[in-house]
Amino acid sequence: MPRIDFNNVDDVQDFSPLPDGKYLCRVAEVEEAATQYGDEMWKLRFAVESGPHRGRYIFDNMVFSDAAMKRVKLICSRLGLDISRELDLTAALIKGRSCYVTVETEEYEDQEGNAKKRNVVPFAGYERADGAPAATTPAAGKSGGGAEDDSEEDLPF
Numbered sequence: 001m002p003r004i005d006f007n008n009v010d011d012v013q014d015f016s017p018l019p020d021g022k023y024l025c026r027v028a029e030v031e032e033a034a035t036q037y038g039d040e041m042w043k044l045r046f047a048v049e050s051g052p053h054r055g056r057y058i059f060d061n062m063v064f065s066d067a068a069m070k071r072v073k074l075i076c077s078r079l080g081l082d083i084s085r086e087l088d089l090t091a092a093l094i095k096g097r098s099c100y101v102t103v104e105t106e107e108y109e110d111q112e113g114n115a116k117k118r119n120v121v122p123f124a125g126y127e128r129a130d131g132a133p134a135a136t137t138p139a140a141g142k143s144g145g146g147a148e149d150d151s152e153e154d155l156p157f
Contacts, residue, residue: 017105017119018056024049024129025058025101027079030091039065042091046101058101060121071123078126100127 025046033041046058062072077083079097087093102125110116 017117018048018053018058018103020104022100022102022127023051023053023058024098026098027094027096028057030095032091035063035065037065039063039068044094049098058103058119058121060101074124075126078128080128080130098129100129101125102127 023046026049027044028047029043029045031043031045033043035041041064042062044060044062046060048054048056048058062068062075064072073083076087076089076094078099079094080099081087081089081093081097101121103119103121104125105117106120107115107117
């Protein structure tokens with residue numbers, strides 16, 4: 001049996017959801033897992049970095065399925081990764097990076113039917129922390145594959 005000195009363990013403070021809003025966060029942990037359908041998934045734990053809720057955590061998932069790849073792209077761009085090219089994405093690439101994370105409160109029922117509340121991150125609930133605009137992929141036609149016609153002469157309005 002382990003010997004534990006509980007004098008060195010902090011008391012539980014509060015497990016209630018964070019107030020709805022935007023928080024500066026750092027990716028504190030990335031746990032690799034799989035969805036119930038077998039898709040690769042990363043469980044993200046964001047540590048709130050400032051304000052009265054500093055030290056609290058926000059949880060979200062990145063699912064690597066075709067249907068969820070737009071959100072993976074969005075999260076990676078908001079974390080400051082260059083998404084304009086192919087990328088060998090690893091947990092180490094995003095761990096420690098910062099961004100703003102927006103949370104909302106959602107009500108749900110637990111397994112016993114009790115009403116509960118939890119934080120959820122909306123689809124586009126991420127913003128760059130450095131104030132830079134989100135990186136985007138090059139526009140079609142601007143990659144050297146042909147000239148792009150910026151003419152407005154043929155517009156019907």
